[in-house]
Amino acid sequence: MKIFINDIPVSILSMEDPLDEEYYELIIPGGDKILSIRKLFERVMVKNASKEQVDELFKLMTKQKFNDLKEIAFAVENRKEVVDYVKDKFTIINAGGGLVQQDDKILMIHRKGKWDLPKGKIEKKESFKEGAVREVEEECSVKVSREEKLCTTWHTYIQNGKYNLKRTKWYRMSIIDDSSMAPQLAEDIDVVRWMNYGEVEVALTTSYRTIGYVIETFYNSKEVKITT
Secondary structure, rough: EEEEEOOOOEEEEEEOOOOHHOOOEEEEEEEOHHOOOOOOOOEEEEEEHHHHHHHHHHHHHHHHHOOEEEEEEEEOOOOHHHHHHHHHOOEEEEEEEEEEEOOOEEEEEEOOEEEEOEEEEOOHHHHHHHHHHHHHHHHHHEEEEEEEEEEEEEEEEEOOOEEEEEEEEEEEEEEEEEOOOOOOOHHHHEEEEEOOOOHHHHHHHHHOOOHHHHHHHHHHHHOOOOOO
């Protein structure tokens, strides 16, 4: 499970799996008080972490930014137990989104100063698949057909003093009609644009790492024609 907290990827790994310790600049033993470490920097692993340690740092990272931290991983004895424990500590918000493809181009939106992919919350009695299509069509004023699921992303945020964990299921989509394409201004979207691979690479420099993860999953999932 990988969760993005303030745009920092956080992984929960199993102690039973091979752990590439050389990948990390800092390894913290399980049981140590994480906040006693003067500085969390680059790539960090907490080895043999307790679920309380995971919860402690999740909430701390949600409240404040760690500018020098690139990535953190928790290696735990019972991965499922820890994942369930973390989920219980947060309110789960469900969302759906789409990576819309037209030949070798991807449909990107610009919202609040960042390049993004269209997505939004799932409504009551609505499936992830239905909600993802609806949100894409509403935010971009297009018609799409849903294809296969690409991935699921998780990220945390605080709203009205409550800790939320948003689960977004992403689907590849194909364009049916973009003749009326326009940004949904009510959702703070000011640009909707088709981009080729080179343009997407530039856009990702002012985007979110979750969006980079979705796009990378798309390009790695199959042979995709890449043009710049």
